[in-house]
Amino acid sequence: MRSVTVFGATGSIGESTFDLLMRQGGRAAYRTRALTGGRNVARLAEQARALQAEIAVTAYDECLSDLREALAGSGIEAAAGAEALAEAADRPADWVMSGIVGAAALVPGFRALQRGATLALANKESLVTAGPLIMQTARDNGARILPVDSEHSAIFQALLSEDMQAVERIIITASGGAFRDWPMDRLAEATVAEASTHPNWAMGQRITIDSASMFNKALELIETHEFFGIAPEKIEVLVHPESLVHALVGFRDGGMIGHLGAPDMRHAIGYALNWPDRAHLPVDRLDLAAVGSLTFRAPDPARYPALRLAREVMETGGLAGAAFNAAKEVALDAFISGRIGFLDMAGVVETVLDRMVGQGALGKGALSLDMILEGDREARRVARAVVEKTGRT
Ligand code: NAD
Numbered sequence: 049m050r051s052v053t054v055f056g057a058t059g060s061i062g063e064s065t066f067d068l069l070m071r072q073g074g075r076a077a078y079r080t081r082a083l084t085g086g087r088n089v090a091r092l093a094e095q096a097r098a099l100q101a102e103i104a105v106t107a108y109d110e111c112l113s114d115l116r117e118a119l120a121g122s123g124i125e126a127a128a129g130a131e132a133l134a135e136a137a138d139r140p141a142d143w144v145m146s147g148i149v150g151a152a153a154l155v156p157g158f159r160a161l162q163r164g165a166t167l168a169l170a171n172k173e174s175l176v177t178a179g180p181l182i183m184q185t186a187r188d189n190g191a192r193i194l195p196v197d198s199e200h201s202a203i204f205q206a207l208l209s210e211d212m213q214a215v216e217r218i219i220i221t222a223s224g225g226a227f228r229d230w231p232m233d234r235l236a237e238a239t240v241a242e243a244s245t246h247p248n249w250a251m252g253q254r255i256t257i258d259s260a261s262m263f264n265k266a267l268e269l270i271e272t273h274e275f276f277g278i279a280p281e282k283i284e285v286l287v288h289p290e291s292l293v294h295a296l297v298g299f300r301d302g303g304m305i306g307h308l309g310a311p312d313m314r315h316a317i318g319y320a321l322n323w324p325d326r327a328h329l330p331v332d333r334l335d336l337a338a339v340g341s342l343t344f345r346a347p348d349p350a351r352y353p354a355l356r357l358a359r360e361v362m363e364t365g366g367l368a369g370a371a372f373n374a375a376k377e378v379a380l381d382a383f384i385s386g387r388i389g390f391l392d393m394a395g396v397v398e399t400v401l402d403r404m405v406g407q408g409a410l411g412k413g414a415l416s417l418d419m420i421l422e423g424d425r426e427a428r429r430v431a432r433a434v435v436e437k438t439g440r441t
């Protein structure tokens with residue numbers, strides 16, 4: 049029987065993963081080692097009971113007693129906090145979903161790789177923050193990473209049995225997010241509610257806002273570079289409002305292989321869950337005659353400064369990815385809580401990067417997990433100070 053662990057089980061990726069596990073036989077087909085979540089302990093307990101998990105872990109200590117109560121009589125263990133999350137990763141699941149949002153997914157994913165697990169990586173921040181270390185840890189321990197971000201799953205599938213030497217370019221598509229057709233002068237006043245609606249995908253709030261600002265695509269540029277080991281200048285972003293072509297790979301003979309599918313994360317998650325097989329998945333089938341046409345356009349650099357910042361980060365290397373992601377997380381929190389405007393987010397991130405480059409704080413060469421975690425903390429400190437100065441009074 050296959051054994052599984054799902055980090056971030058109560059989130060958007062986590063719920064889709066749970067849905068597939070249940071459809072594919074649930075507790076009769078999978079031994080669930082651990083499920084983790086945040087404050088929604090009622091839902092976490094429900095999922096843990098349905099899959100008869102060995103342990104349920106909430107990220108927050110103050111939620112532990114509620115989780116215990118919700119699990120009473122089930123025989124399922126309850127735990128809380130960052131160390132408990134890391135320990136959950138040590139439990140011997142063959143397949144681990146990394147579905148936590150943000151850099152908090154880094155340590156659990158790292159620990160799962162250290163024991164040679166297959167890591168289904170939805171969390172893009174892990175590769176942005178610690179790409180070389182994550183990839184090296186997987187190689188050193190015979191672990192496997194299966195990308196779950198839709199673009200990266202698409203690239204992975206387009207590259208099946210292809211030679212990386214023959215790859216000329218990789219194109220990741222972007223919907224353009226909530227504001228793709230807004231006049232630029234309205235963006236400064238965009239509200240959190242407006243930024244939290246996605247034209248095509250139903251996702252967690254943070255990634256949805258990141259889609260509106262293109263920080264999501266910026267993270268994905270770096271993710272593509274780290275995971276596929278391809279030079280930054282060979283990676284392109286293409287705005288594709290229909291979100292049906294997820295990525296394209298161009299080869300040196302001029303041909304391209306693209307991946308199409310309905311905008312439903314259960315495709316990429318189900319692909320990773322069943323890899324190397326393809327299982328029947330409950331996603332809509334595309335009716336291209338009904339769709340009629342697919343459209344593409346180049347991203348406007350003035351509208352999406354995050355893309356330029358991602359390219360600078362790839363050039364800088366070292367801790368730049370960790371600083372970029374950490375500053376972005378702080379800026380996003382500040383936007384969500386109303387302390388800065390929508391357009392201020394990119395400004396905050398750029399100021400943090402400039403400052404840390406100026407201080408020589410981004411280093412070069414191989415980085416340990418501790419160095420990365422310290423870089424992440426330092427960037428958050430700098431970003432909070434920058435937010436204070438930027439903030440609305
Ligand atoms: P979400 O906000 O819906 O869910 C996040 C999950 O992580 C929840 O279970 C939450 O309780 C948990 N969590 C939040 N903060 C935590 C912390 N500090 N410590 C431990 N657990 C914490 O997010 P999501 O949209 O499901 O995204 C998850 C990850 O997958 C992100 O990295 C995102 O970029 C990536 N991703 C998501 C989608 C999507 O369709 N939602 C698509 C591609 C990639």
Ligand code: MG
Pocket residue numbers: 197198199268
């Ligand atoms: Mg994506």
